[in-house]
Amino acid sequence: MFRSNSAFRRVARYVRPYNLWVFITVIASLCLAAIDIILGKAIEQMAQGTFSSTQNMIYLVVGMTLIGMPCKFVMRYASARFSVSALRDLRGDLVHKFCDLPVSSVERKFTGDLVSRLTNNTAVLQNFFIQQFSNLFYLPLVFTASLILLLLTSWKLILASLALMPIGMIITSLMSKPIEKYSADLQEKIAHLNAVGQDAIGGIPIVKAFNMQAVLLKKYMVIMEEVVKRGLRLEKRYAAITPVGVMMLATPIILVIVYGGYLIQHGELNAGGIVLFLYLISFILQPIAMLPTIISQMKEAGGAAKHLFEVLDWQNERQDGEMTLVDQRRENRAPHLEDDADGEANRMSEGGAESDDGVDGVAVVSFEHLTFGYDEGNTVLKDISFQAGQGDMVAIVGASGGGKSTIFKLLCGFNEPGEHAGTIQLFGKSLTDWNLTSLRSHISMVSQESSLFPATIAENIGYGRLEATREEIVEAAKAAHAHDFIVQLPEGYETLLSERGGGLSGGQKQRISIARALLKNAPLLLLDEPTSALDSQSEAQVQNAMNAVMQNRTVLVIAHRLSTVRQANRIIVLDQGSIVESGSHEELLGRDGVYRKLYLKNFEEEQHTAENGNSLPEERSERRDLQAGVL
Numbered sequence: 001m002f003r004s005n006s007a008f009r010r011v012a013r014y015v016r017p018y019n020l021w022v023f024i025t026v027i028a029s030l031c032l033a034a035i036d037i038i039l040g041k042a043i044e045q046m047a048q049g050t051f052s053s054t055q056n057m058i059y060l061v062v063g064m065t066l067i068g069m070p071c072k073f074v075m076r077y078a079s080a081r082f083s084v085s086a087l088r089d090l091r092g093d094l095v096h097k098f099c100d101l102p103v104s105s106v107e108r109k110f111t112g113d114l115v116s117r118l119t120n121n122t123a124v125l126q127n128f129f130i131q132q133f134s135n136l137f138y139l140p141l142v143f144t145a146s147l148i149l150l151l152l153t154s155w156k157l158i159l160a161s162l163a164l165m166p167i168g169m170i171i172t173s174l175m176s177k178p179i180e181k182y183s184a185d186l187q188e189k190i191a192h193l194n195a196v197g198q199d200a201i202g203g204i205p206i207v208k209a210f211n212m213q214a215v216l217l218k219k220y221m222v223i224m225e226e227v228v229k230r231g232l233r234l235e236k237r238y239a240a241i242t243p244v245g246v247m248m249l250a251t252p253i254i255l256v257i258v259y260g261g262y263l264i265q266h267g268e269l270n271a272g273g274i275v276l277f278l279y280l281i282s283f284i285l286q287p288i289a290m291l292p293t294i295i296s297q298m299k300e301a302g303g304a305a306k307h308l309f310e311v312l313d314w315q316n317e318r319q320d321g322e323m324t325l326v327d328q329r330r331e332n333r334a335p336h337l338e339d340d341a342d343g344e345a346n347r348m349s350e351g352g353a354e355s356d357d358g359v360d361g362v363a364v365v366s367f368e369h370l371t372f373g374y375d376e377g378n379t380v381l382k383d384i385s386f387q388a389g390q391g392d393m394v395a396i397v398g399a400s401g402g403g404k405s406t407i408f409k410l411l412c413g414f415n416e417p418g419e420h421a422g423t424i425q426l427f428g429k430s431l432t433d434w435n436l437t438s439l440r441s442h443i444s445m446v447s448q449e450s451s452l453f454p455a456t457i458a459e460n461i462g463y464g465r466l467e468a469t470r471e472e473i474v475e476a477a478k479a480a481h482a483h484d485f486i487v488q489l490p491e492g493y494e495t496l497l498s499e500r501g502g503g504l505s506g507g508q509k510q511r512i513s514i515a516r517a518l519l520k521n522a523p524l525l526l527l528d529e530p531t532s533a534l535d536s537q538s539e540a541q542v543q544n545a546m547n548a549v550m551q552n553r554t555v556l557v558i559a560h561r562l563s564t565v566r567q568a569n570r571i572i573v574l575d576q577g578s579i580v581e582s583g584s585h586e587e588l589l590g591r592d593g594v595y596r597k598l599y600l601k602n603f604e605e606e607q608h609t610a611e612n613g614n615s616l617p618e619e620r621s622e623r624r625d626l627q628a629g630v631l
């Protein structure tokens with residue numbers, strides 16, 4: 001944790017590139033201060049009858065107003081200009097930061113909290129700069145100049161009128177102390193509220209299907225109550241400070257009138273002096289009266305900045321490792337590694353020795369005695385060893401929570417195993433040596449949940465390979481059996497999707513995700529078969545799309561269908577984090593083991609239907625979930 005001072009120092013670094021606008025803000029505010037002082041002095045001379053003429057006074061007032069108005073505009077615009085620009089940069093860094101954070105740490109945060117930091121916290125900071133930054137220059141200057149002028153006019157009157165000020169300042173300073181904490185507490189609750197709201201909107205079908213509205217609404221209202229409570233606590237504090245501010249403003253004016261009258265009676269002050277006092281005292285009182293607000297807003301902005309920089313200080317995903325290019329020549333199934341930097345092949349497997357598992361050449365994926373847990377003392381994968389060679393298809397089956405998805409997360413480098421917990425190699429290179437961006441460019445992933453983004457269908461597919469042409473996108477959509485339904489949509493490939501893909505069926509969303517993976521054309525495919533309830537026609541189309549994406553590449557599939565496991569060269573049966581069996585479908589059926597029991601329970605009927613030729617299993621069978629029951 002760091003103090004808000006250091007947070008402001010860091011904010012200042014964002015402001016630095018816009019120093020010109022800061023400078024303009026300062027100059028404009030100084031001009032405004034000078035105008036107020038010149039007018040004050042002229043008014044004094046007017047009251048004393050020493051000013052040259054009324055006409056000149058009118059010229060002066062008009063002239064000062066004509067200069068003052070653009071100055072006000074410039075001051076406001078320039079402060080907005082540098083604060084909006086600096087905050088844009090800060091927001092940009094935050095978004096970059098979110099991208100650089102490890103998936104594992106983002107997963108554990110509330111999305112709403114992160115979004116709130118990006119929006120609310122930056123807005124608090126921006127408002128402070130726009131509303132108060134220029135005051136930091138304007139107010140001290142008019143304050144000092146007015147004080148000097150009034151001291152020269154009547155030091156007794158100014159001292160008497162400001163006598164109670166220090167007490168007021170001490171009171172307001174004490175009263176505004178908790179504001180930073182109150183504000184941080186409020187921001188935290190708002191973030192929580194946003195998270196609940198966002199998740200409820202994101203999961204609206206489930207919310208409705210389970211009639212969770214009332215429960216979620218209640219939860220939302222409970223948090224909302226807390227937001228209101230914390231908001232009111234903050235406002236109560238501001239409200240309590242306000243009368244002190246008003247008192248600080250009113251008392252000196254009363255004192256000027258009462259004590260000033262006394263001084264006039266005793267010949268120590270003339271009428272001009274009183275007029276000058278009444279005009280300039282406001283320039284002394286204004287900064288003092290605004291001080292609590294400025295201090296409070298500064299503390300609030302400090303709290304927001306602290307919240308923001310906390311994010312920027314979270315640890316990034318590692319950026320090191322070798323950038324490697326895998327030249328996958330699928331025609332002859334020879335994986336080929338090149339170092340991007342010098343273009344030399346650093347590992348070449350063509351014609352290499354047959355590995356233990358019967359895979360030609362270097363294994364694309366290799367786990368050796370890998371043990372992993374997300375949290376200390378909680379092992380999720382235990383002593384996992386298996387290989388997938390070039391062009392292999394390895395099916396992973398097992399009970400829910402057995403660690404199947406964890407294997408995928410490790411392969412993508414979302415989580416990394418400890419140093420002495422075995423090894424993972426991809427394309428012959430240890431995971432720890434890979435640069436993660438480079439590694440991920442070699443992996444396509446299709447998850448159970450279709451992952452669509454708020455963009456057009458063409459863009460959603462095109463995210464697979466950013467440089468892809470429209471023709472390539474259409475080709476991928478055709479191969480994924482998505483083209484036909486896309487062209488039937490009124491806006492075709494330009495149909496704008498929400499992040500939940502509203503308006504599309506589950507199978508259609510899946511096929512768009514698969515088209516994206518096809519377009520990426522990565523040598524390793526991680527496929528989590530969709531188990532969502534698709535109708536049989538849609539299921540067949542998704543299955544066909546999956547068959548297309550699986551062709552000619554190494555595939556690790558979390559399998560839920562008999563047709564998929566039968567296609568696999570090898571099946572790995574995971575139970576409570578350990579591989580309890582591995583082999584081909586036939587080998588495993590020959591053993592009286594876990595897989596056989598699983599098969600007998602879940603697939604016999606499907607097998608029977610397929611063998612009798614009643615229908616293709618892909619098209620007819622109800623989904624068989626290999627996770628269910630037996631294991």
Ligand SMILES: Nc1ncnc2c1ncn2[C@@H]1O[C@H](COP(=O)(O)OP(=O)(O)OP(=O)(O)O)[C@@H](O)[C@H]1O
Nearest residue numbers: 107374375380399400401402403404405406407627
């Ligand atoms: N981010 C995480 N932090 C802590 N524990 C986790 C995390 N993700 C998964 N786990 C735990 O790891 C274990 C394995 O989870 P994993 O998702 O790999 O299982 P799975 O076999 O894919 O399950 P399913 O078939 O239900 O998706 C579970 O006990 C789960 O609670």
